[in-house]
Every structure is written in structure tokens, then in C-alpha cells.
Amino acid sequence: xxARPIRIANFSGYLGDRLSGLTEALTGDxxxxxxxxxxxxxxxxxxxxxxxxxHPGYVDYFLDQIRPHLSLIARTxxxxxxxxxxxxxxxLATALRLEADAAGVVLSVAYVEGDNITDELDALxxxxxxxxxxxxxxxxxxxxxxILTANAYVGGWGIAAALREGADLVVCxxxxxxxxxxxxxxxxHGWEATQWGELAGAVVAGHIIECGPQAVGGNFSGFxxxxxxxxxxxxxxxxxxxxxxxxxxxxxxxxxxxxDTVTAQLLYEIQGPRYLNPDVTVHLEGVSVQQSEPDRxxxxxxxxxxxxxxxxxxxFGRIGYQVVHSVFVxxxxxxxxxxxxxxxxxxxxxxxxxxxVTRLGTAAVDPRTQWDATVCVxxxxxxxxxxxxxxxxxxxxLRSLYLQSVPGFFxxxxxxxxxxxxxxxxxxxxxxSAPMVPHAVVLPDGRREAIATSAVTTVPSQxxxxxxxxxxxxxxxxxxxxxxxxxxxxxxxGGNSNVGLxxxxxxxWPWLQGTLTVDELRSLMPEAKDLDIVRHEFAxxxxxxxxxxxxLGTGGSSNLRVDQVGKAVGEYLRAxxxxxxxxxxxxxxxxx
Numbered sequence: 001x002x003a004r005p006i007r008i009a010n011f012s013g014y015l016g017d018r019l020s021g022l023t024e025a026l027t028g029d030x031x032x033x034x035x036x037x038x039x040x041x042x043x044x045x046x047x048x049x050x051x052x053x054x055h056p057g058y059v060d061y062f063l064d065q066i067r068p069h070l071s072l073i074a075r076t077x078x079x080x081x082x083x084x085x086x087x088x089x090x091x092l093a094t095a096l097r098l099e100a101d102a103a104g105v106v107l108s109v110a111y112v113e114g115d116n117i118t119d120e121l122d123a124l125x126x127x128x129x130x131x132x133x134x135x136x137x138x139x140x141x142x143x144x145x146x147i148l149t150a151n152a153y154v155g156g157w158g159i160a161a162a163l164r165e166g167a168d169l170v171v172c173x174x175x176x177x178x179x180x181x182x183x184x185x186x187x188x189h190g191w192e193a194t195q196w197g198e199l200a201g202a203v204v205a206g207h208i209i210e211c212g213p214q215a216v217g218g219n220f221s222g223f224x225x226x227x228x229x230x231x232x233x234x235x236x237x238x239x240x241x242x243x244x245x246x247x248x249x250x251x252x253x254x255x256x257x258x259x260d261t262v263t264a265q266l267l268y269e270i271q272g273p274r275y276l277n278p279d280v281t282v283h284l285e286g287v288s289v290q291q292s293e294p295d296r297x298x299x300x301x302x303x304x305x306x307x308x309x310x311x312x313x314x315x316f317g318r319i320g321y322q323v324v325h326s327v328f329v330x331x332x333x334x335x336x337x338x339x340x341x342x343x344x345x346x347x348x349x350x351x352x353x354x355x356x357v358t359r360l361g362t363a364a365v366d367p368r369t370q371w372d373a374t375v376c377v378x379x380x381x382x383x384x385x386x387x388x389x390x391x392x393x394x395x396x397x398l399r400s401l402y403l404q405s406v407p408g409f410f411x412x413x414x415x416x417x418x419x420x421x422x423x424x425x426x427x428x429x430x431x432x433s434a435p436m437v438p439h440a441v442v443l444p445d446g447r448r449e450a451i452a453t454s455a456v457t458t459v460p461s462q463x464x465x466x467x468x469x470x471x472x473x474x475x476x477x478x479x480x481x482x483x484x485x486x487x488x489x490x491x492x493x494g495g496n497s498n499v500g501l502x503x504x505x506x507x508x509w510p511w512l513q514g515t516l517t518v519d520e521l522r523s524l525m526p527e528a529k530d531l532d533i534v535r536h537e538f539a540x541x542x543x544x545x546x547x548x549x550x551x552l553g554t555g556g557s558s559n560l561r562v563d564q565v566g567k568a569v570g571e572y573l574r575a576x577x578x579x580x581x582x583x584x585x586x587x588x589x590x591x592x
Contacts, residue, residue, distance in 0.1 A: 003241065005238040005239055005240045005241075005245075005246070006032050006033065006184060006185055006188035006189070006238070006239050007029075007030065007031045007032050007033075007236055007237075007238050008031065008032065008033045008034075008035055008181050008184055008185070008205075008209070008236065008237045008238075008239065009025040009028070009031040009033070009034050009035070009234060009235070009236045009250070010025070010034075010035055010036070010037070010209040010210065010212050010215075010234050010235050010236075010237075011024065011025040011034050011035070011036050011065075011212070011234055012036035012037055012038060012062075012065070012082075012212060013037055013210065013211035013212025013213065013214060014037070014038060014040050014043065014211070014212075015038040015039075015040070015043045015046075015059055015061060016061070017212055017213075018213075019061075019064065019065060021036070021065065021212065021234055022034060022036065022065040022066060022069060022080075023065075023068070023069065024233060024234055024250065024253065025234060025250075026069055026072055026073070026076070026078060027072075028233075028250030028251075028252075028253060029236070029250045029251055031078060031236065032078065032079065032184070032188065033078065033079045033080070033081060033184040034078055034079070034080050034081070035080075035081045035082065035180040035181060035184070035209075036062060036065075036080070036081075036082040036083075036084060036180075037082075037083060037177050037180055037210050037211070037212070038059045038061075038062065038082070038083055038084050038086070039083045039086065039173075039174060039177075040556075040565075041314060041427060041492070041493075041494065041555065041556055041557065042555075042556040042557045042564065042565060044086075044149070044151065044174070044314060044316060045316050045425035045427065045555075045556075045557035045558075046425075046557075047059070047086045047087060048087065048148040048149045048316045048425060049148065049318070049423045049425055051086075051087050051088075051148070051149070052148060052318075052423075056086075056088065056091060056092075057086050057087030057088035057091065058084055058085050058086040058087070058088050058089065058091055058092035058095075058171075059084035059085075059086055059092075061084075062082060062084035062092070063092075063095060063096075063099065066080065066096070066099070066169075067099055067103075070099060070100050070103045070105050070107060071103060071104075071105050073105075073107065073168060073169075074100075074105040074106060074107055074168070077168075079163060079167070079168060079169075079170070079184065080168070080169050080170070081159055081163075081169075081170040081172070081180050081183065081184060082170070082171060082172065082180070083172045083173065083174065083175055083177075083180060084171065085111060085112075085171040085172050085173045086173060087116055087149055087151070087173065088173075089111040089112060089113055089171045089172060089173045090111055090113065090442070092111070092171045093109045093110070093111040093169075093171045093442070096109050096169055096171065097109050107168040107169055108166050108167050108168045108169070108444035109167065109168070109169045109170075109171065109444060110162035110165065110167035110169070110170050110171070110441055110442060110443050110444050111162075111170070111171040111172070111441070111442050112154070112158035112159060112162065112170065112171070112172040112173065112175060112439075112440070112441050112442075113173065113438075113439075113440055113441070113442060114152075114154060114158075114437055114438040114439040114440045114451075115151045115152050115153070115154045115172075115173045115174040115175065115437065115439070116149065116150075116151050116173055116174070117150050117151065117152055117313070117432070117437065117438075118147075118148075118149050118150045118151075121147065121150045121315075124432070124436065125140065125141065129432060129433075129436070131313060131315065131428070131430035131431075131432070132430060132431070133428055133429065133430060134312075134429040134430060134431065134494065135429070135494065135495060135496070135549065135550065135554075140315065140428060140430060143315075143317065143428055144319070145317025145318060145319045145426055145428075146317055146318040146319075147315060147316070147317040148316050148317055148318060148425070149314075149315070149316050150313055150314070150315045150316075151173065151174035151313065151314050152174065152311050152312070152313045152432055152437040153174055153175070153176050153278060153311050153312045153313070153314070154174065154175050154176070154179070154278055154311070154437060154439045154451075155175065155176065155179050155182070155183075155277060155278035155279035155307075155439075156175065156176075156178075156179035156180070156181075156182035156183030156184075156185075156186060156279055157183065157186065157193065157279065157439075157451045157452075158172070158175070158183070158439055158440065158441040158451045159172065159175070159179065159180070159182075159183025159184065159187070159441075160183045160184070160186040160187040161441045161443075161449055161451065162183075162441050162443060162444075163183070163184060163187040164187055165443045165444065165445075166444060167443070167444050170183075174314065176277055176278060177206065177207070177210040178202075178203045178204075178206030178207050178210060178277060179206070179277070179278070179279070180206060180210070181202055181203075181205055181206030181209065181210070181237060181239070182199060182202040182203055182206055182277075182279060185198075185202040185205075185239045185243075186199065186202070188239075189239075189241045193279070193452075193454060193455075194306075194454075194456065195243075196280050196281075196303075196304030196305055196306065197242070197243055197302070197303060197304045198241070198242060198243035198304075199243065199277075199279055199280040199304055200243060200280050200281075200282040200283065200302040200303060200304030201239070201242065201243020201244055201245060201299075201300070201302045201304075202239055202243055202245075203275065203277050203279075203280060203282050203302070203304075204245070204266070204275075204282060204284070204287060204299060204302045205237040205239050205245035205247070205299060206237070207265065207266070207268075207270075207275070208235070208237065208245075208247055208262055208265040208266060208299065209235040209236070209237045209247065209265075210265075211265065211268065212234050212235070213232040213233065213234060213235075213255060214261075214264065214265055214268070214489075215235040215247060215257065215261055215262060215264075215265045216232040216233050216234065216235050216249050216253075216254075216255030216256065216257055216261065217229050217232040217254075217255040217256050217257075217261055218232045218255070219264075219489070219567070220260070220261050220264060220487075220489075221264075221483065221487045221488050221489070221570065221571065221574060222260060222487055222504075226256050226258070227256070228254040228255045228256055229254070229255070230254060231254045231255075232254050232255030232256075233249045233250055233253030233254055233255045234249065234250070234253070235247055235248070235249055235257065236248050236249060236250065243302060243304075244298070244299065244300040245298075245299045245300075246292070246296055246297065246298050246299070247262050247296070247297045247299060248295055248296045248297075249295055256294075256295060257295040257296060257297055258291060258297065259289045259290065259291050259297055260487055260502075260504075261297075262289050262297045262299065263289055263487075263500075263502055263541055263543065264487065264489040264500070265489070266284070266287065266289070266299075266500075266541070267489055267500025267502070267538070267541070267543055267545055268489045268490075268491050268498075268500065269491040269492065269493055269498060270284065270498065270500075270545065271462070271493060271496075271498065271534075271547055272462045272463065272534065272536045272545065272547065273285040273462070273463045273536055273538070274460060274461070274462050274463065276307070276308055276312075276460055277307060278307055278311050278434065278453075278454075279307055279454065280304045280305070280306070280307050281304065281305045281306065281307055281308065281458060281460060282302055282303075282304055283302065283303040283304065283305065284302065284538070285463065285538065285540075286301040286302070286303055286540070287299065287300070287301045287302050287540075287541075288300055288301045288540060289541070305458055306454060306456040306457050306458045307434075307454050307457055307458070308434075308457060308458065308459065308460040309433060309434060309457040309458075309459065310431040310432060310433055310434060311431065311432060311434045311437060312429060312430070312431060313429070313430045313431065313432045314427065314428075314429060315427070315428040315429075315430060316425050316426070316427055316428070316557070317425070317426055317428065318423050318424065318425055318426075319384070319424055319425070319426045319558060320382055320383055320384040320385070320423075320424045321382070321383055321384075321385070321386045321389050321421035321422060321423055321424055322380060322381065322382045322383075322389075322421060322422055322423075322424045323380070323381045323389050323394045323395070323418075323419055323420070323421050323422070324378065324379070324380045324381075325378075325379050325380075325394060325395060325398060325411070325417055326376055326377065326378050326379070326411070326412070327341075327376075327377050327379060327398060327409065327410070327411045328374050328375065328376055328377065328409070328410055328411065328412075329341065329374075329375055329377055329406060329408055329409050330363075330370070330373050330374055330375075330407070330408025330409075330410075331363035331364075331367065331373040331374075331375070331408075332363075334359070334362070334363050334375050336406075337406040337407075337408070337409070338357065338359045338375075338377055340405070340406050341357070341377065341401070341405055341406060341409065342355075342357040344401055344404075344405055345357070345379065345397060345398075345401075348397065349392070350388060350391070350392055352383055352384065352385065352388045353381055353382070353383045353388050353389065353392045354381070354382045354383065355379070355380070355381055355382075356378075356379070356380045356381075356382070356560045357377060357378075357379050357380075358377070358378045358379075358380075358560075358562060359375060359376075359377055360375065360376040360377070360378060360562060361375050361376060362375065363375050373408075378562055379394065379398065380560055381394045382424060382560075383421075386421045389419070389421040390419065390421065393419045394417075394419055395416075395417030395418055395419040396417075396419060398411065398417055399417060424557075424558055425557045425558060426554055426555060426557065426558040427494055427495075427554060427555030427556070427557055427558065428554075429494045429555075434453040434454070434457070435453050437453070438450070439451040439453070462534075462536075463536065465534055465535055465536065466535060466536055466537045467517055467518050467535045468513070468514070468517070469517070470514060470515060470517050470519070470520060471510075471514030471515065474581065475581055475582060475583060476581070476582040476583075477579050477580060477581055477582060478579075478580060478582055478585070479577050479578070479579055479580075480577065480578065480580055481574065481575060481576070481577055481578075482501075482524075482573060482574050482575075482576050482577070482578045483571075483574030483575060485503060485504060485505070485508055485511075485512070485580065485584070486501045486502060486503055486504060486508075486512065486574065487501070487502055487504060487574075488500065488501045488502075488570030488571065488573060488574050489570050490566050490567060490568070490569035490570035490571075491565065491566060491567065492552055492555075492556050492565040492566045492567075493547075494552070494554070494555050494556075495549070495550050495551070495552045495553050495554045495555050495559070496547050496548060496549050496550065496551065496552065497547075497548040497551040497552050497566035497569050498545065498546065498547045498548070498566075499545070499546050499548070499566075499569050499570045499573065500538075500543055500544070500545045500546075500570075501516065501543065501544050501545075501546075501570070501573065501574075502538075502541055502542045502543035502544075503542040503543075506542050507584075508542075508584055509539070509542040511580065511581065511584055512542070512544060513537060513539070513544070515578070515580075516544050517535070518533045518535050518546075521533060521535075521546060521573075524573060524576045524578070525548075525569075525572070525573060525576075527551065528548050528551060531548050531549055531550050531551055532549040532550070533546055533547065533548055533549070534546065534547040534549070548566075548569075551566065551569070552564065552565065552566055
């Protein structure tokens with residue numbers, strides 16, 4: 001379409017991201033497309049529960065964001081692409097047309113559909129599709145859950161078709177996060193479906209900016225080392241015709257774009273060097289990041305091959321209900337007090353209610369203030385039936401212990417110990433043959449265009465795990481926090497936690513490579529000692545990536561961890577102490 005790179009600005013990385021994100025994208029530096037991502041796996045679960053209660057199946061928060069800017073969008077010609085359609089993109093498209101009419105502006109709206117296969121699930125199973133769980137191999141029919149939704153992940157070609165036909169606003173459901181970027185890039189540059197290298201580069205760019213401010217310093221482990229972290233802005237990807245990109249941000253907005261903030265996103269929520277997408281399989285092992293100027297990082301080297309013959313399906317089902325409260329105990333004898341409190345709660349626990357009591361933190365030795373002596377205790381009650389939790393009434397149980405539990409036991413007096421159960425939604429990841437997904441786009445004039453799946457596919461294969469034996473330290477050593485030498489970023493994919501760690505100083509890579517083995521990770525993180533752990537190296541980034549299978553149970557929406565989606569695992573590891581050669585501190589070479 002044109003030789004210059006397309007400028008795509010992110011304005012949302014999740015449902016709940018800064019309300020002003022779209023304002024910032026539209027009033028900042030010139031852009032061609034603004035993209036908003038809302039559908040994390042845990043968000044899909046919440047939308048699924050809401051849709052059963054009569055609420056819209058789409059993200060109405062997006063309407064609040066776009067409503068004030070419809071005239072500006074019409075005037076500037078900036079395209080807006082979002083997956084805020086959730087489970088009902090057609091309804092959101094209708095709502096947007098009504099909003100545009102009310103604002104007196106003319107905007108063409110298209111929507112992508114076909115990802116929602118909930119109504120076809122039974123028929124597909126009868127045809128022999130077992131929807132085997134990606135981690136356990138179990139047949140979906142064995143799942144004891146009230147299935148709410150089933151959505152297949154689709155690619156970016158429906159978005160490209162909508163833009164080609166003149167859509168100003170494109171609403172999607174469960175497209176992959178990166179598809180919000182690959183679709184516009186393919187439209188802009190006129191790519192063919194078999195231009196694997198170009199598509200792979202666009203997927204990498206989309207993956208980097210999909211979580212909004214995380215590419216601009218948000219959640220960055222080096223946040224104290226750079227300015228502008230109070231209100232980091234949103235990223236921009238400038239994608240060239242060959243698929244290479246420059247990651248930057250709006251001038252004058254807070255935050256920073258460095259090789260480290262980009263590396264953090266590159267390693268975030270992947271499963272290894274092969275990154276699967278419905279449009280292309282991305283080979284990450286050759287991707288390079290280079291600082292070309294302040295707040296501008298060049299990303300190149302992504303290779304691509306045909307996509308897999310299957311696509312991922314996210315099935316969500318209600319497995320019960322839950323009630324959660326946080327209370328506090330005070331030193332001394334915190335261990336004994338938490339055990340006693342749990343015993344008191346279990347004394348009246350019905351057989352149809354399960355209880356999880358998690359202590360958070362440790363009281364300071366010789367505390368200087370009362371709060372230094374205080375430890376939070378998270379109490380969760382779960383049950384298959386809502387009525388069981390109403391009868392047990394966890395809030396009432398906790399209140400009843402005020403005069404008969406341990407000394408120094410209390411709850412936040414400014415909060416309420418409510419006992420209304422919330423649905424507990426579980427996640428079942430599976431695969432489905434890509435041609436079985438009725439991917440289509442409904443164009444602004446109402447025509448429905450089917451989107452063909454790739455005619456060429458490859459069975460995906462991950463590179464072999466890289467877990468060399470540890471290299472013994474030689475010479476003098478010292479004990480330091482791991483975080484003194486490495487950055488980290490962690491996240492989730494279903495029930496698997498993944499964490500990437502990379503050296504701050506490239507000269508330290510041989511040490512990290514020879515030290516941070518699977519066995520060393522198990523010793524640093526006892527919670528993972530019995531888990532299946534996959535390790536890969538990204539030597540060109542000075543990075544090691546781990547997948548901790550099952551750390552998050554069966555998924556972020558249903559596990560009992562306080563850190564449900566593993567966002568803090570990376571920082572937890574950085575807080576661990578490790579033995580390092582003294583010689584490492586004799587070198588202060590350039591950081592990555």
C-alpha cells in the first residue's frame with residue numbers, strides 16, 4: 001500500500017488499563033492505527049461469568065474510552081482496532097454505530113466473528129473432536145464443569161479485510177493479542193498470506209506492544225534505575241514492509257523504551273523459541289533488539305514458517321463458587337497463631353466446603369512499628385454449590401472468632417467481611433483443526449466475508465530444551481541477590497507460569513548460562529521442586545526462559561494462589577540470594 005512503515009499505537013493492555021489510554025494515543029504523536037487489547041485469559045473468564053448474568057458479553061469499558069473521541073477519529077482518519085468485542089462483537093459493533101449516530105459523525109464499523117464456537121461445541125465433539133486438555137491430555141467430556149464459553153483463537157486476516165474495505169473501527173472477539181497488530185500491518189503493506197518472515201516480524205512487534213505500558217517501563221524490574229515510571233505511556237510500533245520494527249512511545253509522555261523494556265516483553269508469556277500464531281509460526285531465536293536512539297529500539301531478525309494446522313481453543317466453565325477474605329495476625333508466635341486460626345475455622349467446616357489459608361509475609365524481628373509486626377492471612381472458602389458457602393458464611397465465621405481466637409487477630413475495620421459467593425471459573429485449553437473455525441468478517445456494508453485458513457501448515461515443534469550441567473564457581477565468591485545481576489519478567493499461559501531472566505551486563509551471560517539450571521531453579525524456588533520445568537536459552541539476548549508447568553494449577557481464573565497469574569514470580573526469584581564469583585564484579589561492561 002505504501003513504502004513507509006505503519007505506526008500502530010497501543011492504548012490498552014488489559015481490561016482496567018488507564019481510562020485515558022485512547023486519549024493519549026489519539027492526541028499524541030501521529031499514528032495510523034490505535035489498538036486496544038482487553039482479553040487476558042482471566043478477563044475472558046470474568047466476561048463469561050458476566051454474560052451468564054445478563055450483562056453484555058463485550059467490554060463496555062471500551063465504550064467509555066472511545067465515546068469522547070468519535071469526532072476526532074472521523075476527522076483524523078486514525079483506524080481503531082480492538083478485541084473488546086469479547087463474546088459478542090456484533091453487539092459492540094451495533095453499540096458503536098449508535099454512539100456514532102448520537103455524536104453526529106459517520107464512521108464505518110466492521111467486526112470479526114467465528115471465534116465463538118460455544119454453540120458448536122457439542123456437534124464438534126460428536127464429530128470426534130475430543131478437545132484434549134493441552135497439559136493433561138484428558139478428554140473435554142471428562143470435565144465436571146458447567147461450560148460457559150468456548151472460543152478459538154483466530155488470526156489477523158479478518159482485520160486486514162475489514163480495513164481493506166474501508167472500516168474505521170474494527171471490533172474483534174478472541175483474535176490473538178498480536179493479531180491486533182498483524183492485521184493492520186498486512187493491510188498496510190499488502191502482504192500475502194505466505195509472507196512468513198514479514199508476518200513473523202509483525203507478530204513480534206504485536207507481542208511487544210500488546211501489554212501497553214509494560215513495554216514503556218511498566219512492571220519493569222529496573223524501575224528505580226530510570227526516570228518516568230510514575231505514569232508510563234503507551235508504546236508505538238513502526239512496522240516496515242519487511243516486518244522489522246521500531247518500538248517507541250509518544251514524545252513527551254512518561255516512561256522509557258530501552259532494550260531491557262523490550263526484552264522484558266519479548267520474553268513475556270511465551271512457551272519457548274517457537275511462538276505459535278494462527279497466521280505464522282514465529283522463530284524467536286534470531287530476534288535482535290538494538291537501541292538506535294533514546295526511546296527507540298529496533299527489532300529485527302524474526303523468522304517465520306507456516307502456522308500449525310490447529311488453533312488454540314479456550315473453554316471456560318464454572319466449577320463452583322468462592323469467598324475470599326483477608327485478616328491479620330500480630331507477632332510474636334505468628335506460625336502458631338496462623339495454625340490455631342486455621343484449626344478454629346476447620347472445626348466447623350462442612351464436608352462440602354474446602355478451605356485454603358495462606359500466610360503472606362513475615363513479621364520483622366524487633367519490629368519498630370505495629371505494622372512491622374503484622375502479617376496478612378488470606379482465607380478462601382470454595383464449594384461446588386453456592387448454597388454451601390452461604391450456609392457456612394465465612395465472614396460470620398471470622399467475626400465469631402474476635403473474642404475467642406489468638407491475641408493480635410483482627411481485620412481491616414474499614415472493610416466489610418462480605419459472604420456473597422462469586423463464581424469460580426476454570427480454564428480448559430485445547431486444540432481444534434483450524435479449518436473447523438468459521439473465521440469471518442462482517443464488513444461495514446453488512447457483507448460477510450469468510451476468511452480462509454492457511455493452505456500451508458507445519459506441525460509445530462519446540463526446539464530441544466537447553467539444560468547444561470552447572471559450571472562450578474572457581475576462585476573467591478560472594479553472596480548477592482540474584483536481582484543485582486539480572487532483570488526478570490514473568491506471566492502465565494493457562495496453568496503454566498513462565499519467567500524470563502536476562503543479564504544486566506552482557507559480560508555476565510556465561511555465568512548465568514552455567515549457573516541457572518533447572519536444578520538451581522528448583523533449589524531457589526521450593527514451590528517448583530515437583531513440577532515439570534522447561535528451560536530454553538536466548539543467548540543473543542543474554543536470557544534464560546523457564547516454563548513451570550502446573551505452578552498456576554489449571555489456570556489463573558481458578559487456582560488458589562494469591563498471585564493467580566504469576567506476575568510476581570520473576571521478582572520473587574530476583575530476591576533470592578545466590579553465590580557468584582567475585583570476578584563478576586570486576587567487570588562493568590555495557591548492559592544489553
